[in-house]
Amino acid sequence: MKVDHLYTPCLLLDRKKLNQNISRMCNHINNLGVSLRPHVKTAKSVPVALMCAGGETGPITVSTLKEAEYFADAGFKDIIYAVSMVPAKLPRALALLKKGIDLKLIIDNANIAKEISAFGEKENCKLKVLIEIDSDMHRAGLSPDSEEVIYVARALHDGKGTEMVGVLTHAGESYYGTSENAFVKMAEQERHAITTAADNIRKAGIPCPIVSCGSTPTATFAKDLTGVTEVRAGVFVFQDAYQAGIGVCKKSDIALSVLTTVISHKKNQNRIITDAGGMALSKDYSTRGTSFDCGYGLVADIKGNIIENLTVIGANQEHGLISTKNGDLDFEKFPIGTKLRILPNHACMTAAAYDTYNVMENDNEISEQWQRCNGW
Amino acid sequence: MKVDHLYTPCLLLDRKKLNQNISRMCNHINNLGVSLRPHVKTAKSVPVALMCAGGETGPITVSTLKEAEYFADAGFKDIIYAVSMVPAKLPRALALLKKGIDLKLIIDNANIAKEISAFGEKENCKLKVLIEIDSDMHRAGLSPDSEEVIYVARALHDGKGTEMVGVLTHAGESYYGTSENAFVKMAEQERHAITTAADNIRKAGIPCPIVSCGSTPTATFAKDLTGVTEVRAGVFVFQDAYQAGIGVCKKSDIALSVLTTVISHKKNQNRIITDAGGMALSKDYSTRGTSFDCGYGLVADIKGNIIENLTVIGANQEHGLISTKNGDLDFEKFPIGTKLRILPNHACMTAAAYDTYNVMENDNEISEQWQRCNGW
Numbered sequence: 001m002k003v004d005h006l007y008t009p010c011l012l013l014d015r016k017k018l019n020q021n022i023s024r025m026c027n028h029i030n031n032l033g034v035s036l037r038p039h040v041k042t043a044k045s046v047p048v049a050l051m052c053a054g055g056e057t058g059p060i061t062v063s064t065l066k067e068a069e070y071f072a073d074a075g076f077k078d079i080i081y082a083v084s085m086v087p088a089k090l091p092r093a094l095a096l097l098k099k100g101i102d103l104k105l106i107i108d109n110a111n112i113a114k115e116i117s118a119f120g121e122k123e124n125c126k127l128k129v130l131i132e133i134d135s136d137m138h139r140a141g142l143s144p145d146s147e148e149v150i151y152v153a154r155a156l157h158d159g160k161g162t163e164m165v166g167v168l169t170h171a172g173e174s175y176y177g178t179s180e181n182a183f184v185k186m187a188e189q190e191r192h193a194i195t196t197a198a199d200n201i202r203k204a205g206i207p208c209p210i211v212s213c214g215s216t217p218t219a220t221f222a223k224d225l226t227g228v229t230e231v232r233a234g235v236f237v238f239q240d241a242y243q244a245g246i247g248v249c250k251k252s253d254i255a256l257s258v259l260t261t262v263i264s265h266k267k268n269q270n271r272i273i274t275d276a277g278g279m280a281l282s283k284d285y286s287t288r289g290t291s292f293d294c295g296y297g298l299v300a301d302i303k304g305n306i307i308e309n310l311t312v313i314g315a316n317q318e319h320g321l322i323s324t325k326n327g328d329l330d331f332e333k334f335p336i337g338t339k340l341r342i343l344p345n346h347a348c349m350t351a352a353a354y355d356t357y358n359v360m361e362n363d364n365e366i367s368e369q370w371q372r373c374n375g376w
Numbered sequence: 377m378k379v380d381h382l383y384t385p386c387l388l389l390d391r392k393k394l395n396q397n398i399s400r401m402c403n404h405i406n407n408l409g410v411s412l413r414p415h416v417k418t419a420k421s422v423p424v425a426l427m428c429a430g431g432e433t434g435p436i437t438v439s440t441l442k443e444a445e446y447f448a449d450a451g452f453k454d455i456i457y458a459v460s461m462v463p464a465k466l467p468r469a470l471a472l473l474k475k476g477i478d479l480k481l482i483i484d485n486a487n488i489a490k491e492i493s494a495f496g497e498k499e500n501c502k503l504k505v506l507i508e509i510d511s512d513m514h515r516a517g518l519s520p521d522s523e524e525v526i527y528v529a530r531a532l533h534d535g536k537g538t539e540m541v542g543v544l545t546h547a548g549e550s551y552y553g554t555s556e557n558a559f560v561k562m563a564e565q566e567r568h569a570i571t572t573a574a575d576n577i578r579k580a581g582i583p584c585p586i587v588s589c590g591s592t593p594t595a596t597f598a599k600d601l602t603g604v605t606e607v608r609a610g611v612f613v614f615q616d617a618y619q620a621g622i623g624v625c626k627k628s629d630i631a632l633s634v635l636t637t638v639i640s641h642k643k644n645q646n647r648i649i650t651d652a653g654g655m656a657l658s659k660d661y662s663t664r665g666t667s668f669d670c671g672y673g674l675v676a677d678i679k680g681n682i683i684e685n686l687t688v689i690g691a692n693q694e695h696g697l698i699s700t701k702n703g704d705l706d707f708e709k710f711p712i713g714t715k716l717r718i719l720p721n722h723a724c725m726t727a728a729a730y731d732t733y734n735v736m737e738n739d740n741e742i743s744e745q746w747q748r749c750n751g752w
Contacts, residue, residue: 007441007465009752041693063694065383083651083694084639086713089383108640109712132640139695140640140649172692263460264484264508264516273516275459280752283725284659316548317417317724318439318459319515336485337462348693349659352729355751375731376385376656 001366003302004339006358008261009280011350012341013357014304015367017255018237022051025219025236032225037061037080037212039234042348045357045372046074048237061232065092070373072101080104080212082168082232084132084140087115094123104210106168108132108142113155113162120161129156130166130210131201135193136186138172144197153201153208166210167201169194170232174217178246178291183221190218195227217248238347245292251306256351257341258297259358260320262334271313271323272334276342278315282349296320297342297350303363304341312342377742379678380715382734384637385656387726388717389733390680391743393631394613398427401595401612408601413437413456413588415610418724420748421733422450424613437608441468446749448477456480456588458544458608460508460516463491470499480586482544484508484518489531489538496537505532506542506586507577511569512562514548520573529577529584542586543577545570546608550593554622554667559597566594571603593624614723621668627682632727633717634673635734636696638710647689647699648710652718654691658725672696673718673726679739680717688718 003012029036038052041063049060049071059078062068068079069092077100085093085105096103107113107129120127131152134141142149149167156164171190177183194213201208213225214232225231238256239249260276281296296312299322310329314321320342323329334340344350351357352374359368379388405412414428417439425436425447435454438444444455445468453476461469461481472479483489483505496503507528510517518525525543532540547566553559570589577584589601590608601607614632615625636652657672672688675698686705690697696718699705710716720726727733728750735744 007468007752084649084712086637086639086651088637088713092383112712134642137645139692139697140642143644261462261464263462266510266516268519269513273460275462278660278725279728282659283661283722284654316515321515336460336488337464346659349654352655353751375729376383 003259003360003364003366006259006366008259008339009276010259011354011357012257012259012360014255014360014363017253018048019051021236021239021253021255025233026052029219029231032222034225034228035059035230037230037232038237039063039082039232040067040071042234043237043351043372044374045370046071047370049076052237059230064376065089066373066376068096068103072096072099078102080106080130080168082106084108085112085116087112087119090116090119093127094125097125104128104130104165106130106132107152108140110148110152110155113152113159117155117159117161120159122161125161126163127161128163128165130168130212131197133167133169133194133197135169135190136171136173139170141169144193145200149197149200150204153204153206157206164206164208166208166212167194167197168212171213171215171218174215175246177217180221180247183217184223187218187222188224191222191225191228198227216243217246220248235347240347241294241298241343241345242286245287245290251298251343254343256347257300257304257343258350260340260342262336262338262340265331265336267331270329271321272329272331274320274322274340275318276320277318279317279353281312281315281320281342281344282346282353283315284346284349286345294345297344300341300343302339302341306343379635379736379740379742382635382742384635384715385652386635387730387733388633388635388736389746390631390739391735391737393629394424395427397613397615397629397631401609402428405595405607408598410601410604411435411606413606413608414613415439415458415608416443416447418610419613419727420750421746422447423746425452428613435606440752441465442752443749444472444479448472448475454478456482456506456544458482460484461488461492463488463495466492466495469503470501473501480504480506480541482506482508483528484516486524486528486531489528489535493531493535493537496535498537501537502539503537504539504541506544506588507573509543509545509570509573511545511566512547512549515546517545520569521576525573525576526580529580529582533582540582540584542584542588543570543573544588547589547591547594550591551622553593556597556623559593559624560599563594563598564600567598567601567604574603592619593622596624611723616723617670617674617719617721618662621663621666627674627719630719632723633676633680633719634726636716636718638712638714638716641707641712643707646705647697648705648707650696650698650716651694652696653694655693655729657688657691657696657718657720658722658729659691660722660725662721670721673720676717676719678715678717682719
């Protein structure tokens with residue numbers, strides 16, 4: 001099928017760019033002597049996860065238990081659920097363990113460690129747990145040098161229903177970097193934090209086999225990963241306008257776009273209206289207020305050539321509003337029915353509105369449709 | 377099942393509030409002598425649409441052809457697809473017509489009118505079409521007094537494959553009102569615009585049976601709907617923090633919320649972290665910069681009591697960051713595992729991440745699960 005024959009809005013996935021993005025990251029991480037555990041939260045799609053390990057069901061990171069279940073059904077065994085575990089969700093984790101999945105959980109609290117251990121003991125199993133470390137005050141986790149790290153590690157190590165398997169951090173603040181130099185420093189800061197935590201745990205006599213870090217910016221620019229055993233990164237598979245804006249990739253690397261149709265002309269407001277609104281693009285406007293602000297996404301023609309003077313200025317539920325940055329819109333260039341492509345600000349959020357990727361070859365032909373999993 | 381036993385994040389729908397919101401709107405519109413054609417884009421769920429017509433499959437408005445197909449399968453016959461039609465989508469409309477669905481389309485362009493007519497003629501059917509009118513420069517549509525309205529009406533009326541069935545407008549700018557007085561004026565402006573367009577068309581000798589207007593703010597505050605035949609409104613069924621903020625409803629009217637769990641404490645940042653992030657809440661931050669800014673949603677306890685001093689300051693993919701507006705967070709009040717409810721900024725966007733509503737009675741018991749349709 002040709003791209004032009006698809007109903008809009010829908011997702012296009014450029015296979016060549018996807019391949020290139022994955023190869024680049026795999027090569028870089030492997031060259032640093034570390035293994036990649038891709039965060040599948042971006043694509044949430046089996047074929048993409050397979051590509052990250054040369055067609056194998058390699059180690060993965062998930063952001064929801066639904067993803068864990070979906071990938072487990074597809075044969076993936078080695079899974080880290082990288083959002084703090086709470087006891088109420090343990091029955092779903094247990095169900096995966098009973099299916100033979102090597103599921104690993106993360107926590108950052110000693111009481112939760114004890115509750116998980118009590119659950120494991122009751123269920124006659126050992127739940128593998130990593131401790132989340134905060135390397136940059138971005139989100140969750142314990143400070144790498146804190147006493148609490150040792151306390152939690154000991155609770156997990158001594159717990160009859162838990163196995164302390166490592167430490168994990170995510171340098172989320174790297175999204176606010178704006179230069180290669182900054183990313184290199186953040187990558188080193190992330191490495192230093194996570195290896196410090198691991199070393200402290202080992203000094204306390206507790207094993208710490210997994211030392212896991214990662215974010216697309218730090219993974220892309222890391223120069224040295226001594227002491228790290230694995231890198232997690234997610235959005236690199238698709239890239240997006242935000243990553244291009246901060247300099248992690250080029251705009252031409254962005255593999256994901258929303259195909260949309262011009263549905264109305266508002267000449268008295270210098271706008272065209274498309275059928276890709278807030279539902280189709282997401283309401284993510286993470287480029288707002290940055291030097292690379294691109295509204296609700298970069299506007300491109302059906303071949304993917306970015307039209308630099310156009311910007312998505314509004315995103316109502318099913319209406320996208322596109323106007324010019326400068327001058328009058330040439331409405332004759334975009335008659336109603338014209339197909340455009342919008343390259344998203346944030347690929348993870350945009351993809352979540354869809355259940356299917358239309359896999360595109362040569363900016364023209366749809367060769368396959370890949371499913372994705374959504375929800376929790 | 378008790379609310380506390382649900383896996384989080386998930387959607388809660390308070391049946392009593394839903395009932396009250398629907399009754400209030402139905403009564404108001406019926407008292408004005410006009411029929412309600414609810415916009416089902418908010419709930420996208422058959423049981424909610426049935427409630428809007430006393431259990432019947434009444435007239436509805438949809439925002440996607442997927443919704444049209446979903447509701448048609450459930451027995452709804454009288455459907456307006458209220459997003460500008462483009463010729464490439466006509467085969468899906470035709471399939472619905474062939475199933476006996478009274479589907480009506482909207483357009484705002486004479487060339488498209490002719491293309492639709494040509495399609496209808498070729499397929500040996502008459503496609504019913506309304507003309508979209510712009511009553512407030514919010515989005516799409518023709519200016520009510522413009523010559524083009526007559527031109528499009530004539531194209532539809534004379535077209536062998538089309539039937540000109542009416543005019544339609546949506547006072548989207550009413551979302552920027554902030555007082556009852558403003559909403560009353562906007563409702564009258566909307567009524568004036570749409571009846572002007574209808575009158576002009578009739579003066580030109582062309583029938584214009586349907587005169588359709590609506591938005592939740594204008595529908596709520598309209599005092600007079602003379603000349604209007606039907607009102608469309610959508611978000612009123614659930615209401616949300618935005619509608620409460622502009623004074624269209626009370627916070628206590630909000631029927632939809634996201635149930636979430638506290639998953640981490642960041643004491644050194646005065647934050648708790650929950651499992652309702654940008655995916656679960658949507659990235660809609662429409663209250664940003666308003667006097668009623670509430671971050672990514674209003675925070676409530678598991679019973680739905682709003683905790684005024686808390687606010688969702690951040691929404692990463694699967695992490696919500698909650699902090700206080702003033703003073704220190706009392707972490708002991710919110711141990712890890714605590715369930716909270718987040719009342720969304722924009723119910724339509726938040727609900728779209730889920731396929732199921734957990735219908736809740738008395739803030740405690742889940743009596744039913746209702747499915748919704750997503751995508752295109």
